[in-house]
Amino acid sequence: MQINRRKFIATSLGACAGYTLFAGSNTSTVAEPRIACIGVGGRGKSDLKSIHGAKIVALCDIDSKPLAVASKMHADAKTYRDYRVMLTEMRDEIDAVVISTPDHTHFHATMMAMSMGKHVHVQKPLAHSISEVRQMMALAEETGVITQMGNQGHASEGIRLIREWYEADLIGEIQEVVAWTNRPNSGVGFRGERMEYPPADPVPANVDWNLWVGPVVDAPPYATGAYHPLYWRGWWKFGMGALGDIGCHTIDSPFWALDLEIPTRVDIEVDHVNEIYTPAGSVVKYTAYSKAAKKDVPLTWYEGPKMPPKPEMLGDTELSSAGGLMMIGSKGIIFHSGMRPNSPRLYPESLWQDFRKTPSIRPAKVYPRIKGSQMDEWIRAIKGEGPKPGSSFDYAGPLTETIALGTLAIRTGKTIEYDAKTMTITNNDEANALLQTEARAGFRVEDLSV
Structure with missing residues (x-):
């Protein structure tokens, strides 16, 4: 399926105004999908290795070194x-595209691929704004294409257990959710x-x-080891900090299990505002x-040296400084x-020992399990x-919109009150301006040739 350039531009520019101008679908299935991979170093290398039951027909990378390695494999x-x-x-010659690039390039590559009717797998977070x-x-x-964001835990057994345990009332009434990571001060x-x-x-x-x-406007010049490869994540020009990097993984489980809506308010504790790089530590509420x-359920995110208090129900168990999740209920914790x-x-x-020893209190597995990896799930959907x-x-x-609101609170150091229906931050003009992103000529939606 192909979409003409006029309709593509109209759809893209009109989407945020609450309407779309293209009507069509791509419901055809493919026995052996022909896949193109954009970004084959770092996470892209892992994504490439995880593709099974499909044919790799094209490889793309701005760096000739990982491109050469991938080319030897394919x-x-x-x-x-x-x-x-x-x-x-x-x-x-392409049915589907895997996009494993830095955050700031997800949107443009994905939009161009979808406009051509290509199925897409895009690394987390979904976009940069x-x-x-x-x-x-x-x-x-x-377009009706098969889409997937690369938060691998969403295809796991664990996320299904978490939802089933919550729905079986094993922890009682939910009181709060707590998630944390040691990044941005360490980690990949x-x-x-x-x-x-x-x-x-x-x-x-x-x-x-x-x-x-x-697409980045007024980007800094190249500096050895500063951005490419790997180290772009903390720079606001290119990444979304520790919350953008890890939140789509750790917050995924409670977001799904509790069926959370996009937050209406985000409070922030941060030592200082850094206009170019994510601060060393923050608490996002x-x-x-x-x-x-x-x-309403409070969900608090701690990063860097900031750590949540340990609930009494954990007993002798200590919180790992590397990160984790707690869904705290009236009678237990997941x-x-x-x-x-x-x-x-x-x-x-x-509670854990009773759960393990007493089959009658274990809930049934009501959510279908995924065979293989998250990438396998996407490829099977393409095949029908x-x-x-x-x-x-x-x-x-x-989920990504929720994460992005937190990063805007970190960037501005100010509380955010948000109206998701109108996509408006009503109390923070600085953050509201950051809901939109500019793009350089040649990388704007209207510049893409489709």
């Missing part, structure tokens, strides 16, 4: 440095807070810096309505360490062998 695939050229030249999220959701709905992609851009260095021959910068609990819900359990210890992915854009969009 010798028949065509290679490109510029995804715009790849999608234009191979539009009739709330307006971008809304436009991606709108075009996904209009972070080296601690930065107060200024580093001086320029010569751009190495293997890197196309113009393509890496992509969301207020969001839970359709499952039928009430808990897991780490960013993803790989091994959830219950507290207090007496399974339902649409759980983290399709209609789910991943509101």
Whole structure:
């Protein structure tokens, strides 16, 4: 399926105004999807290895070094440095696109691919701003393509257990949700807070810096080890900080289990405002309505050196400084360490032991389990062998919007009051202006050739 350029532009620019101008769908299935991968280093390398039951036909990266490595693994695939050229030249040879690039380039590559009727898997967070999220959701709905955001835990056993345990009333009435991470001061992609851009260095021959910068207006010059590879996450120009990097994983479980709506208020505790880089530590306090609990539920996010207080129900268990999640109820806690819900359990210890020893109190497995990985789930949906992915854009969009509101509170150091219906921050003009993003010529939606 193809969409003409006029309709693509109208859809993209009109989405945030609450309407769309393109009507159509792509419900066809493909026996062996032909996949193009944009970004094949770092996370992209892992995503490439996770693709099974499909044919890799094209590889794209602004860095010739990881591109060469990927090309050795897939010798028949065509290679490109510029995804715009790849999608234009191979539009009739591609069924689906995997986008594993820095946050600031998700939107433009995804919109161009979807406008051509290509199914898309996009790394988390879905986009770099709330307006971008809304436009991606709108075009996904209009085109009917199979979409998925790369928060791998959404396909896990653990997230299903968490929802089933909550719905079985094992922890009683939900009181609050607490999530935390040690980033941005350690972990992949972070080296601690930065107060200024580093001086320029010569751009190495293997890197196309113009393509890496992509849509970003007034980007800093290339600096060795500062941005590419990996270390773009903390810079507001390119990433969404620790919350954007990890929140789509850790907050995913309570967002789904409690059926949370987009928050109406975000309070913030931050030592100082940093206009170019995420601060060393923050506490983000969301207020969001839970359709499952039928009430507002406080959700608090701690990052860096900030740590939540330990509930008494944890007993002798200490909170891991690396990160984790607690859904705290009136009679128990659903808990897991780490960013993803790989091994959830219950507290207090007496509740956990009763749960393990007494089959009658264990809830039935009411949510279908995913065979294999999240990428397998997406590919099966493209083939028509399974339902649409759980983290399709209609789910991943509101989750990312929630995360993005928190990053805006961190960036401005001010409380946010939000009207999701009108996509307006009503009390913070600085944050409201950041709902939209500009793009350089050549990377704007209206510049893309479709």
